[in-house]
Amino acid sequence: MSEAAKHLRQEQGPAPLSVSGLSVAYQKKPVLKGVTFDVNEGELIGVIGPNGAGKSTMMKAALGLIPSIGGEVLVYGRPVKAQRKLIGYVPQRESVDWDFPTNALDVVLMGTYGRLGWFGRPGAKEKAQALECLEKVGMADFADRQISQLSGGQQQRVFLARALAQNAKLYFMDEPFAGVDAATEKAIITLLQELKKQGKTVIVVHHDLATVQQYFDSVLLLNVELQAYGPTAETFTQEKLQRTYGGRLAFLDHSLIQGGSGQSCDRGDRTC
Amino acid sequence: MSDFWILLTGSLVAACCGIVGVFLVLRKMAMIGDAISHSVMPGIVIAFLMSGSRDSLLMMFAALVFGVFTTFLIGMFERGGIQSDASIGVVFTALFAIGVILVSLFARQVHLDQDAILYGEIAFVHWNLWEIGGVSMGPKAVWLLGFTLFVIVAVIGLLYKQFKLCSFDPALAAAIGIPVAFFHYLLMGLVSMATVSSFESVGAILVVGMLIVPASTAYLLTDRLGMMIVLSVAVGIASTFLGYGASVWLDASIAGCMVCAAGVLFIIAFLFSPKHGLVSRKLRQRSLAAAANG
Numbered sequence: 001m002s003e004a005a006k007h008l009r010q011e012q013g014p015a016p017l018s019v020s021g022l023s024v025a026y027q028k029k030p031v032l033k034g035v036t037f038d039v040n041e042g043e044l045i046g047v048i049g050p051n052g053a054g055k056s057t058m059m060k061a062a063l064g065l066i067p068s069i070g071g072e073v074l075v076y077g078r079p080v081k082a083q084r085k086l087i088g089y090v091p092q093r094e095s096v097d098w099d100f101p102t103n104a105l106d107v108v109l110m111g112t113y114g115r116l117g118w119f120g121r122p123g124a125k126e127k128a129q130a131l132e133c134l135e136k137v138g139m140a141d142f143a144d145r146q147i148s149q150l151s152g153g154q155q156q157r158v159f160l161a162r163a164l165a166q167n168a169k170l171y172f173m174d175e176p177f178a179g180v181d182a183a184t185e186k187a188i189i190t191l192l193q194e195l196k197k198q199g200k201t202v203i204v205v206h207h208d209l210a211t212v213q214q215y216f217d218s219v220l221l222l223n224v225e226l227q228a229y230g231p232t233a234e235t236f237t238q239e240k241l242q243r244t245y246g247g248r249l250a251f252l253d254h255s256l257i258q259g260g261s262g263q264s265c266d267r268g269d270r271t272c
Numbered sequence: 273m274s275d276f277w278i279l280l281t282g283s284l285v286a287a288c289c290g291i292v293g294v295f296l297v298l299r300k301m302a303m304i305g306d307a308i309s310h311s312v313m314p315g316i317v318i319a320f321l322m323s324g325s326r327d328s329l330l331m332m333f334a335a336l337v338f339g340v341f342t343t344f345l346i347g348m349f350e351r352g353g354i355q356s357d358a359s360i361g362v363v364f365t366a367l368f369a370i371g372v373i374l375v376s377l378f379a380r381q382v383h384l385d386q387d388a389i390l391y392g393e394i395a396f397v398h399w400n401l402w403e404i405g406g407v408s409m410g411p412k413a414v415w416l417l418g419f420t421l422f423v424i425v426a427v428i429g430l431l432y433k434q435f436k437l438c439s440f441d442p443a444l445a446a447a448i449g450i451p452v453a454f455f456h457y458l459l460m461g462l463v464s465m466a467t468v469s470s471f472e473s474v475g476a477i478l479v480v481g482m483l484i485v486p487a488s489t490a491y492l493l494t495d496r497l498g499m500m501i502v503l504s505v506a507v508g509i510a511s512t513f514l515g516y517g518a519s520v521w522l523d524a525s526i527a528g529c530m531v532c533a534a535g536v537l538f539i540i541a542f543l544f545s546p547k548h549g550l551v552s553r554k555l556r557q558r559s560l561a562a563a564a565n566g
Contacts, residue, residue: 060443063446064446065447084449091443095441096440097300100497101491101495101500102440102495103495110436110440113437114449116433118434119430119431121433122433162444
């Protein structure tokens with residue numbers, strides 16, 4: 001466990017997510033090596049790292065969607081398999097076929113399937129709830145729309161509404177901001193803030209370094225191995241990013257990253 | 273009376289294949305249907321050799337085992353790094369070849385007609401009757417297909433939301449604890465059942481047509497999964513009637529005409545479907561262009 005994570009570990013109750021020694025290999029090549037961290041309740045956590053760093057893999061392995069070769073994942077102190085009802089998941093938008101014959105409301109309804117048991121069917125109560133979730137992401141007018149007729153950003157918001165319908169305590173979101181329009185980005189961040197206010201914990205795979213400081217309470221820097229984890233102000237530093245990205249950080253605008261002093265820096269302000 | 277039994281058998285084939293076909297098409301597994309329909313062959317021959325009859329539940333069970341085994345093998349090769357289409361090709365041709373060898377070795381003892389296996393013999397369906405205490409209960413094929421349809425409707429009806437979510441977003445399905453692999457093999461089991469029950473009537477090759485063509489036609493006609501299943505069955509039954517009419521008129525293969533009719537219906541939907549058809553899309557583009565320029 002890193003020093004920062006140790007420092008952060010709270011005494012009250014088990015952590016929403018506790019990962020220890022998680023390793024994944026695809027055909028002998030390790031893509032994730034001994035990742036260990038604990039997540040604090042009620043935080044927005046950004047998972048940052050270069051392409052191929054294993055960010056999505058870590059999420060999928062933590063959820064038990066792909067086999068890991070070692071490690072343990074606990075959700076509120078119990079194995080992830082026993083806690084599925086507490087977990088919400090937003091896969092990458094490209095992972096599904098948007099030509100599937102269904103509409104937006106129906107996709108959101110899928111978020112309620114987890115608590116319906118084997119033979120239960122979504123009824124009026126679930127429908128009302130799904131509509132409410134669509135409303136929260138500003139998509140209520142599109143409930144009956146065939147999903148292929150939605151823009152990329154709208155599809156992403158439908159996915160988020162579906163995660164809301166899961167009514168979870170711990171959320172995993174795999175690149176929700178990838179390729180979305182400004183309106184959607186705003187809708188997503190508003191939603192994340194609201195989830196945080198409700199005391200929910202959200203782990204987000206994120207690509208845009210420019211918005212990290214603005215969006216997340218903690219960041220987790222990953223490149224096959226865990227590079228750093230802790231409060232954004234202490235962790236999202238030039239030095240640690242350099243270590244995570246290696247030479248690939250050269251293209252980054254240095255002014256976007258603060259020097260670890262903890263002061264907030266306005267995004268895009270080059271004199272900061 | 274033979275017309276009635278042929279049309280009823282054909283419609284039952286259409287219903288069984290139409291329902292499971294929708295899920296094959298949506299999961300982009302159309303060729304798995306092809307693979308299963310061929311690789312159940314050795315299972316059928318083995319069951320035939322063991323029971324000496326062609327309409328036992330044992331045959332259904334053996335086909336089921338081989339169908340699921342096929343998809344398991346294909347999945348195993350894929351995970352081992354073989355291209356998906358190559359592993360399908362390897363598995364089903366090899367299993368089908370074993371079936372061919374078995375038939376050629378034992379055909380004389382078991383009266384298994386290779387033509388019947390490949391092309392079906394729906395025309396003779398009303399000759400093979402099920403009798404209880406000397407009372408005819410109707411063609412055996414109808415009972416077998418009726419039973420299969422009942423199982424398919426019951427399983428997919430009860431577990432509809434799981435089948436739907438596993439088809440649309442298997443990652444979320446797994447994340448909320450739905451046993452995705454179980455539902456995969458359950459679907460493959462149903463496909464095997466549909467295939468082996470339809471086998472006798474339309475043959476190993478044309479059954480793929482009944483699995484895939486009506487479902488693909490329905491895909492062009494609707495944006496709702498439930499409606500797609502209904503339309504798939506409807507298109508299959510329409511193909512049965514149109515095809516039988518054509519076969520009487522042409523004095524040609526009944527099963528061949530049925531699948532041809534399904535193909536014609538598919539082309540019509542492909543061109544003229546109100547939402548996804550080629551013609552309506554072109555017309556929409558033209559009117560949009562006119563609006564933009566005018």
